[in-house]
Amino acid sequence: DVKVTQSSRYLVKRTGEKVFLECVQDMDHENMFWYRQDPGLGLRLIYFSYDVKMKEKGDIPEGYSVSREKKERFSLILESASTNQTSMYLCASSLSGDRDHGYTFGSGTRLTVV
Amino acid sequence: EDQVTQSPEALRLQEGESSSLNCSYTVSGLRGLFWYRQDPGKGPEFLFTLYSAGEEKEKERLKATLTKKESFLHITAPKPEDSATYLCAVQASWWGANNLFFGTGTRLTVIP
Numbered sequence: 001d002v003k004v005t006q007s008s009r010y011l012v013k014r015t016g017e018k019v020f021l022e023c024v025q026d027m028d029h030e031n032m033f034w035y036r037q038d039p040g041l042g043l044r045l046i047y048f049s050y051d052v053k054m055k056e057k058g059d060i061p062e063g064y065s066v067s068r069e070k071k072e073r074f075s076l077i078l079e080s081a082s083t084n085q086t087s088m089y090l091c092a093s094s095l096s097g098d099r100d101h102g103y104t105f106g107s108g109t110r111l112t113v114v
Numbered sequence: 115e116d117q118v119t120q121s122p123e124a125l126r127l128q129e130g131e132s133s134s135l136n137c138s139y140t141v142s143g144l145r146g147l148f149w150y151r152q153d154p155g156k157g158p159e160f161l162f163t164l165y166s167a168g169e170e171k172e173k174e175r176l177k178a179t180l181t182k183k184e185s186f187l188h189i190t191a192p193k194p195e196d197s198a199t200y201l202c203a204v205q206a207s208w209w210g211a212n213n214l215f216f217g218t219g220t221r222l223t224v225i226p
Contacts, residue, residue, distance in 0.1 A: 004157070035216075042218035043158075043201070058213075090157050099146045099165070099205070103214065105157030 003027075006091050006106035013113050019078040021109050023091030031094045032074035033103065034058075034066065036087040043090065049074055050096070081113045117141075120202050120217035127224050130191045135220045137202030138184040147185050148214060149178050150201040158201055192224045 007022035025032065031050055035043040035058075045058030047066040055066050063085060067075045074093075078085055088110050092103040121136045139147070146165050150158035162171045164180040171178050175196065177188040187200055199221045203214040 040218060043203075043216040045213065048213065092157075099163050102148050102150070102160035102163060103158075104160070105150075107157050108155070110155075 004091055004093055004104050004106040006089075006109050008109050009107065011109060011111045013078075013081050013111065015082060015113055017078075017081045017113075019081050019111065019113075021076040021078075021089055021091075021111070023074045023076070023106055024072050025074075025093040025104070026072065027093060027095070027104065028071070029093035029104075030071070030096045032068065033092040033094075034064075034074065034076045035090045035092065036060070037090055037108070038087050046076065081111075083113050085111065086113045087111060118202060118204055118215055118217040120200075120220050122220060123218070124221045125223070127189075127192055127222070129193060129224055129226050132188070132190045132192070134189070135187040135200055135222070136184060137187070137217055139202075139204050140183075141204050141206045141215070143206050145205040147180055148203040148205070149176075149185070149187055150203065152199045152201055152219070154199075161200075189222070192222075194224045194226050197222055197224045 004025045013019050033048045034046045037043050044060050046064050049055050049068045052071050065077045088108050090108045091106040094103045118139045146163050148163050149161040152158040162178045167182045169180050175190050179186045199219040201219045202217040
């Protein structure tokens with residue numbers, strides 16, 4: 001069964017901390033994505049990557065960075081966490097040109113910044 | 115401006131009471147429309163992709179249809195286990211090969 005695994009289900013961090021959210025997929029997918037999901041706002045794209053060491057900004061990249069050193073791993077970094085970054089973070093992956101199967105999502109990381 | 119709007123925001127149904135969820139979109143160059151199911155505390159799970167107006171796809175009690183302006187997710191004789199949030203997403207030709215733009219979802223509750 002194909003999987004996208006996010007390293008933590010729940011995280012509590014303090015304001016100003018550097019936070020790493022890790023995502024690993026075992027499907028050899030080229031494309032990986034980071035979204036945040038907030039009530040009433042839906043899923044919003046933060047960053048995505050089409051290949052190793054490649055990254056593109058999404059709709060809301062401010063305050064975030066990403067790293068993709070290996071094909072299977074895509075990390076989201078909050079350089080200095082703030083309370084407005086409290087949210088559910090979802091990682092997804094997809095195979096280029098394969099629209100028939102959509103994205104495969106991880107289970108999400110619920111981050112609380114206090 | 116490109117938009118994806120889902121309605122209603124929330125829907126409560128009695129078990130066996132059929133209904134439809136709506137996803138209306140305004141986007142140039144639709145490449146695909148996607149439906150996902152999301153259970154509380156979990157990531158979305160892929161259901162269907164629709165590519166062109168007139169297309170229909172079915173899976174168990176769910177049937178998705180597509181017109182040039184909207185998509186419907188029909189739920190026939192729902193059961194309590196169908197309770198979830200249903201998300202619609204579109205892929206536009208100019209957004210890049212794989213980017214999706216999501217609606218805010220319809221939260222479905224099926225009462226036994």
